[in-house]
Amino acid sequence: RDVKPENIMLQDGHAFMADFGIGKAVSGTESEMFTKSGATLGTPAYMSPEQAAGESLDGRSDLYSLGCVLYEMLTGEQPFTGPTVQAVIAKRFVQTPADVTALREGVPHAVARAVHRALARTPIDRFETGASFLAALRETDAPADAKPPAPEKSIAVLPFANMSADPENEFFADGITEEILNALAHSTDLRVAGRTSSFSFKGKQLNLRAIGEQLGVRTALEGSVRRAGNRVRITAQLVDCVDGYQLWSERYDREIEDVFAVQDEIATAIAERLKTTLMAGRSARREQRAPENIAAWEAYLKGRTLIYRRGAAVREGMALMRRALELDPEYALAWAGLADAYSVQGYFGVLPPEECGPPAREAAKKALALGPDLAEAHTAVAMASLIFEWDWAQAERSFTRALELNPGYVQAGGWYSIFYLGMACGRWEEANDLALRIQNLDPLSAYSAVVIAWTMGLEGKRMSEAVQWARKACDLEPASFLELWSLQRTLYFDGQFTESIEAGEQALRVSGRHPWALSQLAVTYVDAGDVASARAIFREMEARAMREYTGPLPRAIAAAAVGEHQTAIDLVRESVARRDPELALFPPQQQTAHALRALPETQEIYAALKYPSDASSHA
Template identity: 40%
Template sequence: QKLFCKHPQVPVRIGLHIGDVILNDNHVFGDGVNLASRIESLSVAGAVLMSDKVKDEIVNHPEFKTTSMGVYQLKNVDRHVEVFALDDDGIVKPDINTLEGKAGLIKPLIKKNATVQKSAALSFRNSIAVLPFHNMSNDPEQDYFSDGVAEEILNSLSSLKQLKVAGRASSFQFRGSQRNLRDIADKLGVGTVLEGSVRRQANKIRVTVQLINITDGFQMWSERYDREMNDIFAVQDEIALSVTEKLKVTLFESERKKIRKVNTQNTEAYELYLKGRFYVNRRGGSILKGIKFFQLAVDIDPDYALAYTGLADAHLLAASYGLIYPKDAGRRAKEAADTAISLNPALCEPYSSLAFYYACIEWKWDLAEQLFQKSFEINPSYAQAHYWYALDFLTWAMGEYEKAEKHAKIAVELEPLSAVCYGMLGPVLHAQGKFEETIVACRKGIDLDPYAFLCNMYEGLANTFLKRYDRAVEIFEKFFTLSNKHPFVAGALCIAYCLMNERSKAQAIYDDLVERSRTVYITYTMIGLSAAHLGLLDEALLYLEKGREAREPIILSTRCEHWVPENLKSDERFKAFLKGFNFPK
C-alpha cells in the first residue's frame, strides 16, 4: 500500500481478515472472504483496514500500529466486528466519519461522536472487568477478603497500558450470584469479564477464577488454586499474568515487575489493609474505621506503601466530610503520602493525595497542579485524581469551570457506575449555575446508590436555587435524619428555610449546630453560611474564620458557590477574608 500511495498513485483499498476459505475451480469464497470483502468496501483509497481477529494476531508486533475505527454490524456477518486501521506515515489513515453509510453494507452500532475508544468498547477484546469475587466461606465477615483479592488483581491489571480495565467502583456494583455477564459488559464497555470465588478456612484458601469472552460467551480460561494463606500474593500474581496471556497483551519487563511486585510479605498487615479499603469504600462513618485498620497495617509493616496510601486517602476523605478536624487530618495525610512515595514512587495515588493536601490545606496552588499532573502521568485512568482535581482545585480554587467539567466527566467515563463520581460532578455543575444539569447528574448517582451523600446534597441545593423549595426541603429533611444531622445537610436545610422565610425553623437548626460545636467538631463553614443567611454577619465571619483556621476543604467553595448570600458577598470584611487565600486572579 505504501508503494501504491507514491506517485503515480494507484487508488487501492485493502481489507484484511483471517478465517476459513473454500477453493473451487480457482474461485475463493466462504465467511472469511465475505468478511474481508466487507471490511475492504468500508475502507478508502490508500488505507489498510483489518478485523479485530487480525489485530489480535499482530498484537505482539509493535512495529504495526493500529487505530480503532469503531464497532460495526457488517452485512451477512453474525457477530459485531471491531475494525482497525493500520497507522503508518506512508499510508492513509481514514477519518472515522468517512466510513459510515457505505451503500448499506455496514451499520455502526454506536454513533461515533465522542471518542473512538468509547464506541469501540463494546467488543474491544483487550478490555476487562474484574467483578467482586464471591465469598464462599459462609462468614459475611470475610467479605472484605474476597473483595480485596479481586481488587488487588484489578489494580495489577490497571497498571498495564495495553489493557482497558473497568474501574473498581463500577465493577463492584455487580454483587451476588445472579449476574448477566453480557449486560454487565455492555454497561462497563468491556469485552471480557473475570469472575471468581474465595473460600477460606483457617490458614487454607481456595481461589477459583474464570475469564469469559462476552462476544461468544465462551470460557477463555479457568483455574482453581488451593494454597496456604501465605501464598495469596503469588496466587494474585499468577491470575493477573494468566489474564494478560489469554488476552494476548504484550508485557514490557517493567510491567511484568509491577504485577509481580509484592507490596508486603506480612499476611496480617495485608488483611488489615484489605479491611481498611473495605470500610473506606463504604464511605460515611466507616471511613474512620478504615483509618484504624490502615494504621494497624503500617504499624505491623512500616514498609507497606499501599497501606500508607490508603491511610492518606482515608484522612483526606474524613477531612472533606467533616468527620475529623481537617488541619490534623491533613498533617497525617501528608506524612502518610510522603512515606508512600519514598517507599514506592511508581504509585499514582499518593501524588493525588499530596495534590489535594496542597490545594485544600496549604493553598499552594502551583505545587498542587504539579502533583496532580504527576498522578495523571503515572495513571491517567485514576478517577479519584480527576474528580479531586475537577472540584477542589479547578472549580473552587481556580475558577476554571470548563476544564473542571471536562475532568469531572472523565471520572464518570472511567467509573460510569460510581455514585461518588456523579456526586463530584454535581457540585462542579452547581458552581456554574447549571442547576438542571446538576439534578440530572445527581439523580444518576442516586439511581446507583439511594444514600449517595453528595448526590442527595446537591440535588437539594440545585432545587433550592431553582426556587423549588418544597422539593429541596423534602430532600434535606429526609437526609437530615438519615445522616444523623450531618452539618453539611443541616446547613443546607437552614439555608433553604431562610430562603422560604421559615426563620424559626432555620434558627432552630442554627442554634443546634452552634450548641453541638461546643463539645464536638462541627464544620465551621456550614455554621458560618447558616449565620449569614440568618443575617448574623458578625457570627458568620467569626465561624468562617474558624473554618479557614481549621483548613476545611469546603471553605474554598465560598469563592464561587451560590450558597454565599448577597449580604455576605457585599461585606468588605468578607472580601478581605477571600483575599487571605491568595486565589489566582
C-alpha cells in the first residue's frame, strides 16, 4: 500500500486508508513517485528500504511507512530528506533518523521508542503486527512529564575564563574550576552538576537559564582567572539561573602559592550563601589535595585531562603524572592519576597485565597512604583491586568509601556500577539505580549515558531504553570508541544485528580495529548467520596477536563463536595465568560470551576465579 498523509482520511474520529498510489503512478512525475522494475510503487519519503530495493514485502513494510507518517506528525519533519529521489532512498540504507524527542519536546519516550522501532532498516527489527505497534504507542497516553524545578540548593560550576595572555594558563583556570567543584561536591545537601556537563559549556556563549534547565540546577558559579608572574587575580560570581540575579561576587588578588586557599574560600562562601554545609574534614582534604609545587599541580591537571580522553592520549597523560611526581613525590592526586592511567591501559588491553598491574597497584597504595581522605585515592585502589587482583571484597570497600567521601564523584560511581555491582556481582537493579543517580548529576556526560546503557543492556529487561541511552552517548561523543562500542553491544543485546554490525564497523574505524569491537562483531556475524565473515575476523585477530599484544579474552570469545573450541579454552587459560584485567570485566554471565561459557572446560576455569557468590546466577 502507498501509506502517506494524503492517503489517510479522517471521518467521525476514525482514520481510513485510501490507497491511490497506483493511480498516481501512471501520471505522477519522477519527483513524486519512484518505480523500479519488479519494485512496489510508492512515495520516496514514506517508502520502506525493502520496497525501494524491489524486494518482497509484507505488513512490516506498511508499518515502516506509517512510522514515517507518525514521525512527521510529531516533529514536523520527514525522517529522511534530500535534493533528489535517489538521495532520499539512499539515506534509508545508511542513516538513522534523529530521535523524535531531540526535535520535539514533550513527546512521551515510549512513543518515540515505538516510532524509532517502526523505522528500523530491516523488517525483522520492526514490530510484527500493527497491533503490537499500537500497543507500544499506548504504553503512555500522557505527555512526557515536564522537568521538575531545580532544587534551591543546586549549582553548576562553569569553567572560569582564562584572562591571561598565555593560552597555556587555560589548564590553570580549568584546575581552579575543578577544585572549587570538588570542594562543593563534599556537601551534605547541595546538588553539584558533574564536571563533564559543566565543562561542556566551555567557550560557548552562556545562557544561564538554558544551562540551568539542561543541568537541573538553580544557580551557576562563573568567573575568570588572570595570572601574571607570581600573582593571580580570581573573580567569581554566583548567579540565579532563573532570573539572572547576582547572588554573590568577590575578587581575590593573591600570590600564586595561595591559590588553594582561595579555592577553599570561594567554596565556603558559596556554601554559606546557599545555606548548605560542607562535610567535615575539609582542611585535611585540602592539605592532601594541594601539592608543594604549583608546577606539579599544573602537570597533574594536564595529565588528568589527557587521561580522561582515553586512547593514545593516556600515554602522554602518564608522562605528565610522572613529571608531577618528580616535582613533588608526595603528591597524592598524581599517584592516583598514575594508577588510573595504568588501570585504563590494562582494561582496554593496551598493555599486557604484567606491565600495568604491578605499577597500578603500587601507585594506588601510595596515593592512599598520602591521601586517605581523597575519593580519588580510594577509587584508584578499588580499580586496581578489582581488575588486577580480583579482590572483590577490597574493591567494594574502596568504592563505597570513595562515594562516602565524594558522593558526586562520577568516575567512582560509574566504575562501581558497571564493573562491581553489575558485571562481577550481577546486582543489576542496584547497578542501574546508581547509574541513574550518576547521570542525574552529570546529564551531559557521554560516559554516564554509557553506564546506563550497559547496566540496562546487560540486565536485559529494558532493551529499548538501553539502546536509547547508547545512542544518546554517541550523540554526545560521536567519534569516541567507547560510546560506539557500547552502542554496538547494546544493539546486539537487543537483537538488532544489522545495526550492531554497522555500529561495530564505525567503532573499528575510530579505534584502529580494537579487539573488543572485533570480537563483538565476530559473535554478531555468527548469530546473524554469516559465519564466513566471523571467521575472517577471527583470523585477523590471530594474525594481529603474532605482531603485537592482543588480549587473550576477546580472541577466546571470537574463537568460541566460530567453533574453535580448543583455541578458546587455551586462550581463557592464558587469560587466567596472566591475570588478565579483561577477565574481571567480562565474567561468564554476559551475553557476548555465550558460546564461550557453554564450554564445560571454561565453566570450570571461571568457577575457580570465585566471582562474588551471586554473579553466576544472573544471565
